[in-house]
Amino acid sequence: MPSDIANLRNIGIIAHIDAGKTTVTERMLYLSGAKHRVGRVDHGTTDTDDDPEEQERGITIFSACVKFHWGDYNINLLDTPGHVDFTAEVERCLRVLDGAVVVFSAREGVEAQSETVWRQADRYDVPRIVFINKLDREGANFEKVLQQIGPRLNGKPIPIQIPVGLGPAHTSDPFRGVIDLIEMKMLEFDPESEGKKVSTVEIPEDQMDDATIWREQLLESVYELSEEAMQLAMEEKPVPPEMIRAALRQGCLTRQIQPLVCGSALHGMGVQPLLDAVGNYLPSPADRPPVKGIIPNKPDSEIERAPSEKEPFCGLVFKILPAKTGDNYWIRIYSGQLKQNSRVHVPNRDKKENIAQLWQIHASKKERDGQIDQVNAGDICCVIGPRWAITGDTVCDTRDQIELPSIKFAEAVLSMAIE
Ligand code: GDP
Numbered sequence: 331m332p333s334d335i336a337n338l339r340n341i342g343i344i345a346h347i348d349a350g351k352t353t354v355t356e357r358m359l360y361l362s363g364a365k366h367r368v369g370r371v372d373h374g375t376t377d378t379d380d381d382p383e384e385q386e387r388g389i390t391i392f393s394a395c396v397k398f399h400w401g402d403y404n405i406n407l408l409d410t411p412g413h414v415d416f417t418a419e420v421e422r423c424l425r426v427l428d429g430a431v432v433v434f435s436a437r438e439g440v441e442a443q444s445e446t447v448w449r450q451a452d453r454y455d456v457p458r459i460v461f462i463n464k465l466d467r468e469g470a471n472f473e474k475v476l477q478q479i480g481p482r483l484n485g486k487p488i489p490i491q492i493p494v495g496l497g498p499a500h501t502s503d504p505f506r507g508v509i510d511l512i513e514m515k516m517l518e519f520d521p522e523s524e525g526k527k528v529s530t531v532e533i534p535e536d537q538m539d540d541a542t543i544w545r546e547q548l549l550e551s552v553y554e555l556s557e558e559a560m561q562l563a564m565e566e567k568p569v570p571p572e573m574i575r576a577a578l579r580q581g582c583l584t585r586q587i588q589p590l591v592c593g594s595a596l597h598g599m600g601v602q603p604l605l606d607a608v609g610n611y612l613p614s615p616a617d618r619p620p621v622k623g624i625i626p627n628k629p630d631s632e633i634e635r636a637p638s639e640k641e642p643f644c645g646l647v648f649k650i651l652p653a654k655t656g657d658n659y660w661i662r663i664y665s666g667q668l669k670q671n672s673r674v675h676v677p678n679r680d681k682k683e684n685i686a687q688l689w690q691i692h693a694s695k696k697e698r699d700g701q702i703d704q705v706n707a708g709d710i711c712c713v714i715g716p717r718w719a720i721t722g723d724t725v726c727d728t729r730d731q732i733e734l735p736s737i738k739f740a741e742a743v744l745s746m747a748i749e
Pocket residue numbers: 345346347348349350351352353354371372389390412463464465466467593594595596597
């Protein structure tokens with residue numbers, strides 16, 4: 331598997347509770363081959379919800395991070411809680427991820443918690459793509475949700491797909507596929523295949539007029555984002571799909587727009603194109619700006635670290651999970667490399683820590699025991715050995731020190747309450 335930083339995606343899925351975040355996660359793990367069966371929220375068999383308390387309450391409390399592969403991409407998926415009581419948990423995830431998938435239910439549309447998580451993502455400048463889920467449900471309304479995102483969230487979603495049919499299988503015109511507006515093809519889903527089988531077919535004749543109007547709207551947005559595309563349009567030349575994708579990617583990274591895809595996660599339909607969109611549009615760690623911090627004990631100083639292996643090591647502890655074999659410290663590495671059997675510094679406590687073991691938690695069972703020697707800039711790993719650091723602390727090179735801003739939970743919760 332390629333280990334290039336450009337192919338790495340640190341993502342989270344954020345949503346109002348019940349929009350389908352856990353179901354989307356399960357489908358991603360299944361379709362990527364990381365899991366051989368689909369966990370069902372309703373049966374209490376999901377991997378990300380592996381805490382008994384979570385299963386009992388049917389809501390995701392803790393943020394675990396799993397790694398899986400999709401095509402050329404290595405994806406670190408941070409599971410973010412969707413319940414209003416865990417706003418601080420969402421904040422801590424947003425701090426360490428690079429991009430997010432925002433899931434909306436096609437029936438319920440923009441809900442109270444969607445507004446909260448959207449604003450949190452705004453605060454942390456997180457680029458995002460939108461997934462309109464539950465298109466197979468009675469009363470699903472794709473356009474209504476799309477029209478809510480602009481005014482209610484101040485978003486600019488750009489559909490790169492539109493649904494073919496809406497509602498459950500037993501109805502006359504059920505949801506059965508999407509039209510890819512970039513390639514101008516229909517992707518037909520086979521619900522019996524749990525989302526694995528996607529056939530690319532010609533756009534049905536009766537959908538062509540609609541598809542053409544949506545594509546024109548897409549191209550209008552692309553012209554605003556890309557002078558090159560605009561130039562081609564003025565010369566009445568076709569804009570190649572690669573140029574459309576590059577413009578949308580740039581628009582997404584700069585947070586001007588949110589590419590939008592849709593489907594029905596329960597049946598796996600639309601989740602493969604969603605994974606493609608994660609790779610195509612969300613940033614790699616290298617696309618994110620350098621992190622800023624201070625020289626320890628010099629509050630007026632300002633230094634930064636670029637997302638490169640050549641920089642001195644720095645990272646942030648974003649989660650500590652107690653374990654019998656040694657507490658698990660989850661660390662986002664911003665620069666340099668973290669090596670097994672090395673020592674790192676915790677500047678705000680002036681303590682040194684031992685990196686006794688380094689782990690990456692792969693979603694697939696066969697890779698679960700993923701102990702490794704070193705982890706590079708941009709990646710996320712689990713460390714056993716530290717004793718002093720707490721959540722929100724910086725860990726860094728013992729000589730070349732930097733202290734990053736901590737995760738301020740009290741402030742996060744307070745500001746959400748005020749909003
Ligand atoms: P979360 O709270 O956002 O994690 O949402 P869940 O993934 O737990 O889903 C909430 C409920 O919606 C569960 O009963 C799911 O089975 C159901 N659900 C999720 N996605 C879909 C979908 O695409 N179609 C339908 N019909 N139900 C879905």
